[in-house]
Amino acid sequence: MTIQFNEETFRDDYSFRNSDWAIKRFPFPFHEDSYMYSVNMEQHRGGPEGSVYEKRFDVDEHYVSEMRDRAIVLADDPLRCQSLPHMTLAGWDTLELIMVSKSEDYPDLFELHRDGDRWRWINKPMGIDHTFTFLDETTLPCGPLEYITRQAQGDYAVLDQRNDMLYMDAGMITTQADWSLDFDIGMDFFEWHAPVPLAHEMGIFKRALKFLLNVQQGAPARRLNWTMTVNPLLDTSPENYHKWGVQKSTLTPQNIGSKQHLRVELQTFYRLPRSNALLFPIRCYLIAFQDIVTIPKWGRRLHRVIRDLPEELATYKGFIDNRPMMLDYLSQYDDGLPTSPGVWPDLDTEPPLQK
Amino acid sequence: MSAAPQKAKAGAEKIEVEVSAIVPLNDLVTRFEFTRRDGLPFPPFSAGAHTVVEMNDDGRTRLNPYSLMSDPADSTKYAISVRRDDEGRGGSLFMHRKVKVGETMTITYPVNLFPLDLRGRKHVFLAGGIGITPFMAMIAYLERMGGAWELHYACRSEALGTYVDELTSRHPNKVHVYYDDKKQAIALEDLLDGQPLGTHVYVCGPQGMIQWVHKTAAAHGWPDENVHSEEFLAPQPGKPFEVRLCKSDITIQVGEHESLLEAIERCGVEAPFLCRGGACGQCETDVVEADGEFIHRDHWLDDDDHASGKKIMPCVSRFVGKTLVLDR
Numbered sequence: 042m043t044i045q046f047n048e049e050t051f052r053d054d055y056s057f058r059n060s061d062w063a064i065k066r067f068p069f070p071f072h073e074d075s076y077m078y079s080v081n082m083e084q085h086r087g088g089p090e091g092s093v094y095e096k097r098f099d100v101d102e103h104y105v106s107e108m109r110d111r112a113i114v115l116a117d118d119p120l121r122c123q124s125l126p127h128m129t130l131a132g133w134d135t136l137e138l139i140m141v142s143k144s145e146d147y148p149d150l151f152e153l154h155r156d157g158d159r160w161r162w163i164n165k166p167m168g169i170d171h172t173f174t175f176l177d178e179t180t181l182p183c184g185p186l187e188y189i190t191r192q193a194q195g196d197y198a199v200l201d202q203r204n205d206m207l208y209m210d211a212g213m214i215t216t217q218a219d220w221s222l223d224f225d226i227g228m229d230f231f232e233w234h235a236p237v238p239l240a241h242e243m244g245i246f247k248r249a250l251k252f253l254l255n256v257q258q259g260a261p262a263r264r265l266n267w268t269m270t271v272n273p274l275l276d277t278s279p280e281n282y283h284k285w286g287v288q289k290s291t292l293t294p295q296n297i298g299s300k301q302h303l304r305v306e307l308q309t310f311y312r313l314p315r316s317n318a319l320l321f322p323i324r325c326y327l328i329a330f331q332d333i334v335t336i337p338k339w340g341r342r343l344h345r346v347i348r349d350l351p352e353e354l355a356t357y358k359g360f361i362d363n364r365p366m367m368l369d370y371l372s373q374y375d376d377g378l379p380t381s382p383g384v385w386p387d388l389d390t391e392p393p394l395q396k
Numbered sequence: 397m398s399a400a401p402q403k404a405k406a407g408a409e410k411i412e413v414e415v416s417a418i419v420p421l422n423d424l425v426t427r428f429e430f431t432r433r434d435g436l437p438f439p440p441f442s443a444g445a446h447t448v449v450e451m452n453d454d455g456r457t458r459l460n461p462y463s464l465m466s467d468p469a470d471s472t473k474y475a476i477s478v479r480r481d482d483e484g485r486g487g488s489l490f491m492h493r494k495v496k497v498g499e500t501m502t503i504t505y506p507v508n509l510f511p512l513d514l515r516g517r518k519h520v521f522l523a524g525g526i527g528i529t530p531f532m533a534m535i536a537y538l539e540r541m542g543g544a545w546e547l548h549y550a551c552r553s554e555a556l557g558t559y560v561d562e563l564t565s566r567h568p569n570k571v572h573v574y575y576d577d578k579k580q581a582i583a584l585e586d587l588l589d590g591q592p593l594g595t596h597v598y599v600c601g602p603q604g605m606i607q608w609v610h611k612t613a614a615a616h617g618w619p620d621e622n623v624h625s626e627e628f629l630a631p632q633p634g635k636p637f638e639v640r641l642c643k644s645d646i647t648i649q650v651g652e653h654e655s656l657l658e659a660i661e662r663c664g665v666e667a668p669f670l671c672r673g674g675a676c677g678q679c680e681t682d683v684v685e686a687d688g689e690f691i692h693r694d695h696w697l698d699d700d701d702h703a704s705g706k707k708i709m710p711c712v713s714r715f716v717g718k719t720l721v722l723d724r
Binding site: 126127128130134137201202203204251255257258259260314315316317 | 408409439440441442444445468505506507508511513514515541620621670676677678
């Protein structure tokens with residue numbers, strides 16, 4: 042299909058909207074009526090047609106506006122994109138992976154023409170037509186990681202792998218759920234995960250590290266993570282907490298349906314071929330509560346998950362204070378009927394709301 | 397995230413290749429070059445990576461890891477160099493005697509357990525015999541990127557000096573060769589003492605050489621993380637033994653000349669693996685019950701794990717005793 046790109050903002054007047062198409066393909070993260078941490082990895086090799094899992098790097102109606110928002114964040118704070126000196130090759134790996142994937146997966150939007158090291162990249166939605174020399178930084182306006190991730194939705198952490206450990210040694214982080222690349226740069230896997238509650242005790246990170254160290258070339262993996270965001274903000278960074286944190290107190294029973302968003306991260310993991318680094322794209326999808334509840338199964342399930350979530354997790358995810366108001370709203374969309382297993386909307390088989 | 401989690405496949409992704417050239421280099425070592433059957437370029441790889449070559453030897457499947465020694469920038473071919481081991485289990489003999497130009501083979505995507513530390517200001521390579529192969533790719537990479545390196549290469553004799561001529565003519569000031577039969581030896585202590593801060597040392601060769609380098613470097617105050625090694629172990633033959641696989645609910649026999657992993661696979665049980673040489677950790681298996689002695693040969697588990705009797709690496713390790721039950 043041809044994508045109609047939205048004209049929308051993720052700040053100030055918050056004109057961000059999901060179309061019906063975007064609502065139905067939203068990566069709803071709960072496969073059952075409760076939630077607890079798990080490593081929940083699966084292979085990232087396509088998915089149902091039209092779903093966000095189908096392509097290696099999903100492009101949707103928010104693409105152009107998200108890239109505009111990223112440019113605003115970078116103009117204010119260039120340290121959102123960093124790459125330690127030994128990570129330049131991994132940056133080229135990332136550029137190659139994204140250009141090759143997008144030009145193959147979306148030939149009507151992106152073209153890559155390669156003649157040896159002479160590459161021509163055409164990005165139609167953003168109006169870019171650029172010829173450069175692969176592995177020669179002087180032929181790009183900025184480093185390879187910054188260049189390509191200014192043209193690709195989602196955040197990108199680039200992890201160096203050495204001595205059986207991963208290090209946060211490069212990244213482009215502007216759409217994050219309250220963590221900072223500038224703070225985490227150079228940290229190892231356990232250091233940057235230190236603030237997460239419960240999961241350490243459960244051995245989650247030890248198992249996750251073991252899995253990630255063994256992600257192999259040609260066999261990418263994926264998982265989902267989620268949190269809550271008031272207003273459709275992409276940039277919920279610690280650097281700007283003074284701007285967005287206070288917005289959590291603006292929720293009212295009247296505006297919660299449009300203001301409160303479920304924020305889902307589609308996290309993927311690629312072994313980069315030339316550098317042996319691990320690329321960790323974190324793609325953020327936002328959906329307003331009032332849009333989730335148009336899918337009856339999701340409305341029922343979200344209510345049950347939020348209601349039964351352990352207090353530590355609701356605190357860590359930053360919505361413990363607003364949870365009662367969320368439950369008041371969501372309970373209207375839970376009639377107590379059972380839900381079908383799995384994450385899909387199942388609109389044809391799940392009954393409409395019975396109240 | 398889906399209702400039914402997908403099971404991870406055993407081994408890395410595979411590529412169908414054709415043997416495009418077989419180049420004998422000396423009495424023991426032969427280079428095999430591969431092109432892709434589908435005509436696509438090979439995936440780029442990082443220097444130090446290996447591929448696992450699948451051999452169909454009269455109905456018996458052999459899977460042996462070999463370092464990729466071609467230039468990582470050349471996506472038209474992959475090359476490996478194989479040393480013939482007349483005493484071994486037969487993989488290298490199969491490569492040397494049975495494989496012909498034009499044949500189809502299956503190899504895996506590159507897997508790197510021996511990467512360059514890209515932070516290194518300088519890279520010192522110590523090769524023993526066939527251990528030269530990963531350094532061929534590392535040297536090609538560093539030459540392209542303008543990295544600092546030097547190679548110290550110990551060979552048995554001039555006649556068995558695989559790639560010595562090529563290396564010394566291209567890089568006369570960076571390559572130093574030592575011949576055993578001329579009683580030449582790497583002056584390791586002097587070599588380690590003279591290196592600038594930020595130097596990384598890499599060793600690939602026989603087990604004794606690897607231990608010697610780690611020990612000497614540690615004694616000279618080198619941090620462990622600046623000393624890198626890779627050694628693929630071939631599974632060793634041993635007395636046959638019986639194993640109970642409790643998840644699969646079968647009891648299998650491990651023959652004298654097969655590994656525990658091979659026996660598990662032969663009985664139709666899918667088990668994870670990557671390197672098949674005791675280095676990568678993929679095949680780590682929990683021991684449910686054991687009455688006997690483990691013969692641990694891997695580099696993956698630490699001494700405590702080995703002593704605990706709770707884990708085994710079935711690619712290279714064996715067991716002698718009455719009962720062994722594995723969680724597989």
